[in-house]
Structures are given as C-alpha cells and as structure tokens.
Amino acid sequence: MATPLLRLALAGASLLLSTAAHAVPDVYPTPGMEAPVSSFVATSSGQVVAYYTGAIGGLTNLVGLRLNGVDGPVGLSNQASAYGDSLVLGNVSAGDTLVFFIAIDGGTERYYSDPSLNTDAFNHAWAAAYAGDADVPAGTNIAFEDLAGGGDRNYFDHSFVYQITAVPEPASWALLLGGAAALAARRRSR
Template sequence: MLKLVRALCLTACSLGSLTAWAAPDVWVGGVAPTPDPIFATSSGVLEAYYTAAMPGGLTVLVGVSVNGVDLPTLGLNNHASAYGDMLQLGSVNAGDKLEFFIQVVDGARYYTNPARNPDSFNHAWVSTYAGDIKVPAGTNIAFEDLSGGGDLNYRDHGITFRIAGAVPEPASALMMLLGVAGIAGLRRSKRR
C-alpha cells in the first residue's frame, strides 16, 4: 500500500512539472480598456509576481498605491527579474483601494488609474490569471511604459498579484504564541 501511495505521489508530481509555466495572455489591438478600480478583497500581505513575457527597453520597477498613498516598496526590475519572482508590497485591509504603478527609472510613474498618469493615458491592462507552478492564481496587470501609449504592446512590465494570508492583529498573534507555548509546556511536563 505504501508503495502505491508513493507511486501516485511521484506521478502527480511528474504531471505537475509537465505544465511548467504559462505566462498570462497579453493585450493585442490598440489601447487596452480602462481598468475598473481594484479593491482588496481580504486583509493580508500583498504579493506581486513578475510575469512580463517581453520586457521593454526602459528599466521599470513596480509598486502600489493604497487608498491614494504610494507605498515605499518598489521592485521586480523588468531587466533583472525572472518569471515567478515575488515581491511583498505591504499589508492591506479588505476594502482598500489599490492602484498599481510602474516607475520608469529616470522617468514617469504610470498607474492603473489613468487619471493619475502625467499623460492621462491608460498604461495598464488588467485580467484574471489562473496561475501555474511558478505564479499563483490572481489578478494580472500588464503595463505599457512609454508616454502616450508608445507601441501599445502592454508587455513592458507585468505582474500577477494576490493577497496572501490574513495579517493577525498584535493581540491575536500574542494569544496564538502563548497558546503554542502552553501546549509545548504541557508536553514537556507529560514526558517527565
């Protein structure tokens, strides 16, 4: 029976590795539709995974604005990141308004909200992504990094984001830690 279970596990692992990775779709056909506002659906840590299929010539970093305030974390350089690299952008709460952006090094910052862009142009295409073995399911955002739309390829920088695990409140985290310590103490006393 144990051999059968091991064989099934090895088969499942082998089949999973055959799918490798499947980059999200890219936008084709002119200016992408203006994205709807993005709101956090739960509380937790906002994770961004690099998904650009063809980085543009400019050096670009990604970041996020939460409720109109740009968080200080920037990363996932489009010339140094590999598909699936992850960056934690910060903690968010359910209902927070999220506006992702790219920062062109020595250049402009372009948001998923065109009204915040210096050229008022839509620089982002937003779609859902089912995920693969390197990037979890989430919302994919593909960016155009040139002013006024440039070449309209929306492939210069891409991320898929998700909100991972709830962030416990400090009191809850302390209670959980005390509970684990209490269980460990009981086990120790039973051994004696």
C-alpha cells in the same frame, strides 16, 4: 523493459506536466489599441503581494502600489527579476482602492493603473484573471505599457500577478511561537 508505446506515453505525460508547471499569463489580445480601464478593489484584508511574470521593455521598470494617495515601495525590476519573484507592496483593508504603478528607470516618472493620475491621461495598465501555476499563485495579472502616449500599445513592458494574502493576527503568532517553544523545550529535555 518498457514498450515503445509506453515510453511514448510517459514522454507525453512528462511534457504535459512540465508545461503546466509554468503557464505564463495571457498577453494583451489587441495590441495597438488602448486597453479598457480596470479598477482594483481589495476583496479582503491582508498583504498585497506581487509576483513577477515577465515582459521586458527597453526601459527598466519597477512596480509599486499607491494606497490612500501615497506611493509605496517599488521593486521587481523587469530587467532583473525571475519569473515568480515576489514583493510585498503593502497592507490593505477590504474595500481599499488599489492603484498599481510602474516607476520608469527607477525614477519619478510613473504610470498608474488609474489613467487620471498619468500626465498623458493614457491607460498604461491592462488586467486579466490568472489561474496560477507552480511558481505564481492565482490572482490578477497586470501588464504595463511604459512609454508616454502608450508607445506601441502592446502592454508587454512589465507584467505581474497580484494577490492579497491574510496577515496572521497577533494571537495566532503567539500561539505559533508558543508551540514552537514547547517543541524546542521537549527536544532539549530528551
């Protein structure tokens, strides 16, 4: 039978472990002020994956990535996504400039992480490093403001962490598939 002190220690450890598993990224520290401009450059080649981290604005926002002047697919609705849901935004090469955006109400009105692309010339994106947790890997957290002119400037209308993951080379895929085929053949022969 556990002593009261041991039960208290186990309860405290359980609480610490449960909160560490889902550590939401920091929120914008100076609401009401326009965020400093951040630029994003791919440090490696691979897939850009976005992981939803929260925030709900009054409008429905979808996140996307502009590469080489072309807007890519959108997804991860701030009204319907769960913490940790992910979306592949596209493939990049090391050195590519990444411009993230939100599509307002799924339409053509968009706000970019590059203010020069926004009709109001306002910086709609705030970025900070994120250490990661059990559901969202370490990466860069980007939070958007979804109203013209910056709205309330709290950068809490749509938030996600992005990470670049390596895309396996064709030879690696061939080796992996060959190994799986060999295992399947071995099981059939038994």
